[in-house]
Amino acid sequence: LCVLQSYALRRESHPSRFFARRISLDVISQTTGSPREMAVSVVRYLALLMFCALLQYHYATAQNKTLRDLFNSTSCAKPPYTCPHPQIEFYLYTRETQKDPLLLDIRDFNSLWNSKFDKTHPTKIIIHGFGGGRNLAPSTDLRDAYFTRGDYNIIIVDYGSLVREPCLSQISWGPDFCSQCIAQLVKYLKNHPRGTRAENIHVLGYSVGAHIGGLIANYLPNDKLGRITGLDPTIFFYMNGNRSMDLDETDAHFVDVIHTGAGILGQWGPNGHADFYVNGGSSQPGCATSSILQTLSCDHTKVTPYYIESITTKKGFWAAPCANLFSYLIGWCNPKKDEYILMGEDSPHTARGIFYLSTNAHKPYARGLPVKNQRRTNRKQSSSRQY
DSSP states (O other), X not given: OHHHHHHHHHTOSOHHHHHHHHHOOOHHHHTOSSHHXXXXXXXXXXXXXXXXXXXXXXXXXXXXXXXXXXXXOOOOXXXXXXXXXXXXXXXXXXXXXXXXXXXXXXXXXXXXXXXOOOTTSOEXXXXXXXXXXXXXXXXXXXXXXXXHHSOOXXXXXXXXXXXXXXXXXXXXXXXXXXXXXXXXXXXXXXXXXXXXXXXXXXXXXXXXXXXXXXXXXXXXXXXOEEEEEEESOBSGGGGGTOGGGSOOGGGEEEEEEEEXXXXXXXXXXXXXXXXXXXXXXXXXXXXXXXXXXXXXXXXXXXXXXXXXXXXXXXXXXXXXXXXXXXXXXXXXXXXXXXXXXXXXXXXXXXXXXXEEEOOOSSSSOOOOSOGGGTTTOOSOOSOSXXX
């Protein structure tokens, strides 16, 4: 679907050459080997096409653009591909500078000296997903929610050029390159007198941004991030069977992952120390429409309003441990007292395992603690250290 649309829109003279150049995928080489291996390759290939079509639909509607507009872009990242890179930017927001953020220059120590960065406040690094940017949701909504809650150092990574149509050829290496540059930012903060250590940093990544957050660990051999929160990590990297690019529990001291579109645009997991499957993990209430593409896109993006509400809600998203989805759906999970934990911003950093919870279809999404357990569990489960 994606290839045919691209060919029609761009009027390339040879669709196979256009596809190879645009997506850097050699279909022939992917379909060699045993019949079973060939079948798996074909399934992955078809899944990639479907994934691409879903992305096109999602980004076009989110930006109020047509599919043709997306292919008229010339915003792909330009060489040389070294960090720092002018198209991977770090914007620092504080309570005082919410409307006037500072573009950090990690080559210049004075950049942080002259900022409002306060090492006594929690530091959050927000990494958007495909087609995102610092001035687009969910980055802006996460930022605003945190400042509603208190004082923070919010750094939004804007790397939109590497994950935007028609730059699909860069998606194969762009996330890893982006993670190298973010690791450079983490080292800058660590080595600066006004900065903070890696273990005090909380990275939040949505979609492909979740995997970028995990890849940062590859470039911090002597340090480890305090926390990484994966917001419905994209399934994209599964398409070539390369699990080395996935977010996992080794990437930070605490890795929590929230699944809302698992199996379509999001990974099934589990990925982290604690994995939360909301409403079963793949289909979200309030997302059903007459368009299957819009419904699937809604399932994937619904993770962000859940997390945003978790930052400010007093009810809380309480989740229960359960062995598997089947047991959860038929009601076999009967958690003991004190087994319920909070999903989202206040998740306890000691949480381990797989958890399930249900939400309302519309705001407020949080249902609070189940009535039978309200007097048994203390809401203040989060770690004494605030990331």
